[in-house]
Amino acid sequence: MGYDMNDTSAVLRSCPKSIDSYVRNLTSSYADKSNESSVVATSVFMLVLTAVFFNLNLFSRVSNTSAVLNPTARLVLSSALDIFPAVMAYLFSEAKNAGPGGDSSSSSDLPVRARVILTWMLLVELLRKKVAAILVTPGAGPGQGYGAIISHAATVVWLGYLVFYNIKGAGRVAVFGILWLLGAAKFLQRVAFTEIGKRSLAYGKNARLLSSYMAQMLQARGPVSEPDTPWKRLEMCKYVVMGEENLVVMPGPHGYQLDLARVDDDNSRIVTVGKIWEVAADAEQSSGHRRLFQSNPRIRRLCLSYALFKLLRRRFEHLPAMTKEETDDCRDLVFKGLCSIRDSGDDDDNAAALGGGGVALFQVLKDEISFLSEYHHSVHPVVLASPYFFLVNYFLFPTVVCGLCLMTILLCGNGDMAVAFGSIMADNYAMSAGVFTMTRCLWQNFLKTPAAFFSTIDISITYLLFLAFIYEEIWEFLVFVFSKWFMVSLLCTYTAKPRSWGLSKTYSGVLHRISYANRKLSHPSRIACKQLSVLSRLSWLSMALGTASLPKQAKSSMTERFRSAAYGGAPLSNGKDILLLLGRRHQRRHDYSHLSWFCESESVAEVILTWHIATSLLEVAVPLNQKAAGGRTASSSSSSSRPAADSHRTVATRLSRYCAYLVAFHPELLPDDPEGTERVYKDMKKGLKEALHCWDYHLASESARYRKLMDDEFLPDPDCRDVTMNVVKKGAMLGKALVDEAAKEDERSIWKLLDDLWVELILYVAPSSSDEHKKGHEEALLQGGELVTLLWALATHTGIARPPPTETKVVVTRVKEDLEEGSQVAVTRVEEDLEEGLQPSPP
Structure with a gap:
């Protein structure tokens, strides 16, 4: 190549010796010209993958709080991750065998470059879960069943083998062990989401449960008198929003046997659309209700969207079609109820002049389809959103993982925490010299020597992957908190005990602010x-x-x-x-x-x-x-x-x-x-x-x-x-x-x-x-x-x-001969049955 990759003394003279040693070891593979192409390929491949992760995964969703990943980002990232394990396994093996002396004995530690590649593999594994959708429906499509789980589990086990059987030194084992532990915990978390959701009556089995509920509810209700007002029609609606799993008595031969008496029980946790509208109607009697409902009428419509989404799910899960009784009831609810209400708190001041209910109806439909889209394609666990899940997933689970990480550090230090932390600082170049010191030193010498150039590229890849992981964790939390799923769950908790929660300014205030933020971020009225x-x-x-x-x-x-x-x-x-x-x-x-x-x-x-x-x-x-036409000045009427x-x-x-x-x-x-x-x-x-x-x-x-x-x-x-x-x-x-x-x-x-x-x-x-x-x-x-x-x-x-x-009847076909062109053109006259009183079009 015409230069000595290990000649860094002239440039890195002002840097700590540990950084000089790190750069020498990291770029030692480049000194072997027979191995040069594979080493360069490693950095190029990872740089492209990291750029794709960082750009598409970050900037394509900055202004979108949806839990569905951009289709372009998913396509690119999925394709890259399909070839990632095989490519990185080969490059890791090459780097491992290219250690000091050209060989790596079992008693020596991994070369620096092999450790960098292993770090990339662990960080990409942490990011992998951001591409796959969380499915809680039994019988999911190909690639989403147990085959995918087994394949993912094999990758996690293989990475554990590379960490614990190749890394030497207590400090390095602790750092790499923590990265692997995070990946394994995230994998088990995803498996728990999927398996618990599939077996739950509230999620995976919910569509079949709703089929039984709607049939039995309409049969038990029988004929009802026409409501006095559209609002009263919505108060009478018994479409379940949440809590229907509490109705199940036992599975029967033709669906579930349900205890429908609990629907009307005020002490039950079964929330219907009607109960939410009743609480909204009592807004004048409670300052908490008034603050929540009158300032944002969309929040109660969102619960109707959620109930309709659960009913529409049956259409995608090969269950019996809606009966005529059900469609008639829903038709009256939509057109005689929702579309006939004019809310004083609506954003659209011209809604009444434009037909009023059209804006509200399309807002409900948009939210319903958004629920359906996120249910099938969400990369975040918003489908399982509830206050209980929020505490378990974002507080209890991280606490347990932190405890396991501390235990890993303790085991690496043979029970001595002080020794363990000391070895972490001593055995890792970045920590011993300081992350910011190393970064500043390499960037100052970025273009002065090939060794510093390639080292900066490799370190930057690691930084970007780590930042992408941190960003994804923060973004998942924000998407969950401001999701429509969490807002519906909070409102149902509020509605189940309106008297106690209505007096809680803290709870109603939090719900009001989450609703406000969700509305500002999602633009519910715009349909593109x-x-x-x-x-x-x-x-x-x-x-x-x-x-x-x-x-x-x-x-x-x-x-x-x-x-x-x-x-x-x-x-x-x-x-x-x-x-x-x-x-x-x-x-x-x-x-x-x-x-x-x-x-x-x-x-x-x-x-x-x-x-x-x-x-x-x-x-x-x-x-x-x-x-006006012809350039004339328009009249006042025009x-x-x-x-x-x-x-x-x-x-x-x-x-x-x-x-x-x-x-x-x-x-x-x-x-x-x-x-x-x-x-x-x-x-x-x-x-x-x-x-x-x-x-x-x-x-x-x-x-x-x-x-x-x-x-x-x-x-x-x-x-x-x-x-x-x-x-x-x-x-x-x-x-x-x-x-x-x-x-x-x-x-x-x-x-x-x-x-x-x-x-x-x-x-x-x-x-x-x-x-x-x-x-x-x-x-x-x-x-x-x-x-x-x-x-x-x-x-x-x-x-x-x-x-x-309608069937058309051919009366006569005439063929005209075009004498000039010598061609034949078939002209067919068609008569159709028209409605009584209509004139047919001229021939």
Whole structure:
């Protein structure tokens, strides 16, 4: 290499001799040029792994208190950890055999570099648990059963062998023994979480217990009178939040035998949604209640989310579907109860004007899906959150581990604690010279000698791994304390004994502050939707797409449309019925029934892409906040309708881009077969490329794409109804029609049309009872769930289903001969059964 790796005297002359000796021993492996590549590979591999741990595990979650690790971080870290043991075992063996004299006898201690590699292995083992999810459901997926536990246990045992049979010197054994003990304790802790949770009626077996409870509760309750107020309906709700395991008498042949009388017992620890609402209703009688509930109405809604999450779990655990009695009861609870309440403490001052319950309902749904996501993918033990678990896991367990660490030190010193601590200081370079002294000395000489350079890299890797471990421990504690799970548990403890806890200013104050911090950190009202536009450059990665929040008006519109469908209104459609009924429903002057032809397709994905292209073209043609058409000054009436037009435009464009994103990246969440949806999207891209040509397809701006698609040479005849027309041409043809309509009449009516249509489309694709779609939603939970997952959960709870597809009847097929081109074009006319009083679209 042209230099002496061990020549450090000229540079490290001002450093303590122990540091000079440490650097010499650490870099001695580099002196052997035959071993140089493997030694460099060790540092490079660990530097990359440490950077991934430190960056993705830290900075990707600084502003996110979720217990679910970022999917990108999990993918990268899991892949790195899969190859880590084999690679490090080889490198450790190389470093061990490259000791003084080229060999390491059994009587001598490990070389310094081998000890550094062993330190990395122990620290990575401590960080490994931050990647694997904690599953408390029996029959978990592959890689999460006993095979994974046995593999992890073998790694822990192997590391123990390397520590206690290779490390010599009482001080070194004590330090490495403590690191191994921490790893072994964390492993046993994880095993306890999993096994206790799987066998518990409150966690692993809870879904089956809830199935028995709901069936017996509804049967025992029988018919009930209609509540006087929405609040009273929620007070009567007997959905269990916590404590249902105390109802079990014994397992029976068809579920669990339960003692339902305990539900109404005020002295029992069984907390229902109704009990929480009753305590909230008594807020005026207690200053503690008033402080807790009136300042934050979300806290009682959170308990409803938790109860609904427990009911929805059955759908993912292959248990019987919800009965009609259950869905009817839940439908009334949601639409006649929750959505009809206006809380004075709501954050949204305009909630009443926007339909009131829409904001509250979507907040409940978002929290429910968040519970479901963390239940299946949490890397922290938030699922087991309770005051008792908090004390055991974060106070008792660390105390026991500290006691074992002191015992390890004592054994290494042969019973003499003073000797043990003295040997720790003497046998370890960093402690004998001082950690800060060593760090300062190496960084001062970082670029002055290769020995100092490589030593600094190795020491920095160790520091970063140690800091990542400390950060993870602190972060786990904070995530647990501010988690929704812990808040629900605290509130249920509060509700079980409201009189005693209500007088406790300390308990209610702590609960209030945790609720406040959780709300500020989690942004419960914001529902993010990925945005994809075909008029922009198409992305291959969903993570590269931008996001936009779901507008409040969209929440209100979706709630009202779902309510209508749930109570016998017009069934959900792919948009065609909206166009046919719009004029009569809103008493409009303009008839849009001629546009219903663009919804006549058996493929929902084709309808979505057709209307998405048209909406995008209209968005470019009519810029936001544009004055009246033709440059004329807007009248006072049009000026007053501008905010309404802008709000309709926002809803339409955001839902349009989100639906396009579902077609492109989540075909498994749509009603069509995924392969069929992928084919439609692939054909759309092909048609777009043919229309724009290669250069413009990849690089053209939105305005340039708009001009190409709206060119008269590209657009088909306005009266053409060719069913073989591709999606791009149909979208451009529809876009031209919308632009012309916007130029002729009030722009607001066009955006209101698209607002209603996109709300109808997103609700149409949401309901599903098939296992394939359920699996798609389960996979989407890893990223926190999608908007369509929230709507799917609402449809599942309330029994809203998508109507079966109507059969089309082919009446006549005519073949025209094109004499100029010599080709034949098949034109099919289709007649469909329409609702009574509706006019068919023109041929």
